[in-house]
Amino acid sequence: MNPAHCAPLGLYIHWPYCARICPYCDFNVYKAKGADSAALVDALLADMARWRQMTGPRPLASIHFGGGTPSLMAPRDIARVLEMADRLWGLEAQAELGLEANPAERVRLGDIVSAGINRLSVGVQSLDDAALARLGRDHDARAGLEALDIARSLVARVSADLIYAREGQSLEEWEAELSTILALGLDHVSAYQLTIEDGTAFARQVKRGTLVPPPEDLAADMFCLTQELTQAAGLEAYEISNHARGRDHHSRHNRLYWTGADWIGIGPGAHGRIGSHSGGGRIAHAAPLRPADYIAGSQQPIIAAPERLSALEEAQERVLMGLRITEGLDRTQLFALTGRDVEMSAANGFSADGLVELHPARVRLTRAGKLFADRIANELAPES
Ligand code: SF4
Structure with a gap:
């Protein structure tokens, strides 16, 4: 049997x-x-059937509905989507079937779970x-x-999603909010630092001076406080923003991204990745962004032509994603799959500064390093 057919495969909708x-x-x-x-659902189903031809028969480890x-x-x-996925690929015995839920739709959660979902991420965001x-x-x-x-009355696996480092938020306010959530005894909490992304309304407000993000030092203190409070509540930080009560409660779907596994991306703008350089090439696929284009494309034989990543591109992606998880990046696997390693001069420098732990087979961020995760990952990514 082709070993690729045994590797975990996820489906993102x-x-x-x-x-x-x-x-x-x-x-x-x-x-x-x-x-x-209705037209979008039809397009999703048609796209899934097309992807099945690319992946062959491999049972799905996870399906995640995001947006x-x-x-x-x-x-x-x-x-319908879950049934089609089961028909096309089949599901592993413990497959995670997750969905991101907005509290505004809370009365529909029972029907959503009856449809087959077994993990809910609830976008609480704030208690203020x-x-x-x-x-x-x-x-x-x-x-x-x-x-x-x-959500907790319906499924065993529930996450609360929160946003901190908001304008005007004090360290004490964040402590009170997070403590209230942690006192609920949840098994998974995602706490995301608010970042001002280009092109958003918040970015325009910052430019106009009508929004003032918190100073970097305060945001860093909030990050450190988050690590301390979640750890004290028995939730380990298994990724920069994600905390869980043991391995069973990790987001299995997100782990596929961070560990460079294979996933299918269905829906407008969704990305997918299949294979590796060592296995004949890693295929990258991005669907058209606009729903109308995606729906129109679903009538064609292919929606968008898949690209084959170079070994260097694959290595760069694997470094950027792999450093996010607490166990860090598997250097042995990186080399086996892409023939590349991390940039050693940068790795040695960050190691001397206490920002990464460098081992022959692995490199991982220290808690201090997590504060600079993006910069460190960019500098560790191979350049050639
Ligand atoms: S943050 Fe708001 S706009 Fe963005 S996906 Fe969530 S609900 Fe939609």
Whole structure:
């Protein structure tokens, strides 16, 4: 049997519609009003069938509905996608079937779980109503907590997603918010530092001076506090922003990205990766961004031509993603798959500064290094 057929495979479904667009968001999203949902679901199903030809028969380790706001999808459409995935690839026995849920759709969570979902990430974001309004969210803190309660009554695997380092937020306020969430005894919390991304409404507000992000030192203190509080609550930081009560509660789907496994990307703007340089080439695929183009493309034999990454491009991606997880990047595997290693002069320098732990087979960020994760990853990525 081809060993590639034994490697884990994930399926990502991008639902690009949101009830409204949050001012900090730089994802590929569109207002749900007037959206052609039925045509998009048909296009998703057609795209899946096409991908099946590329991957061959391999059972799926995970399916993840992201977006956008996939909790806006009709539960019967979620069920259709899951059934089609099962028919095309089959599911591993413990397959993770996850969905990102907006608290605004909390009354639909029961139907979403009945459709087959077994893990819910609830976008609580904040427990401060004024902050939620400033973030442009369409729910309040009470709805966030209610959604968590409902989710926990439905499935064993639930995550709360939070955003910190918001404008005007103090360290004490973040401590109180995170402590309230941790006191719930959840098994998974994702805490993302708010970043101002180019092209967003928040970026324009920063330029105009109507939004002042917190100073870098305060954001760094919040990051360190997050590590301490989550650890004290029994949640290990298994990735820069993700904390879980043991390996069983890690996001299996996200681990596929961080470990450079294979995944299929379905939906407008979704990306996929299959294979490796050592196995004949890593295929990269990006679907058309706009839903209308994606739907129109679904009538064609291929939506967008897959590209073959060079060994260097594959190595660079593997370094950028692999450093995010606490166990770090497997250098032996990197070399075996791409013939490349990390940039050793940079690695030795960061090691001397206490920002990375460097071992012959592995390199990982220290807690101090996690504060500079993007810069370190960029400098460790091979250049040739
Ligand atoms: S709900 Fe999520 S995906 Fe949609 S605009 Fe807001 S942050 Fe972006």
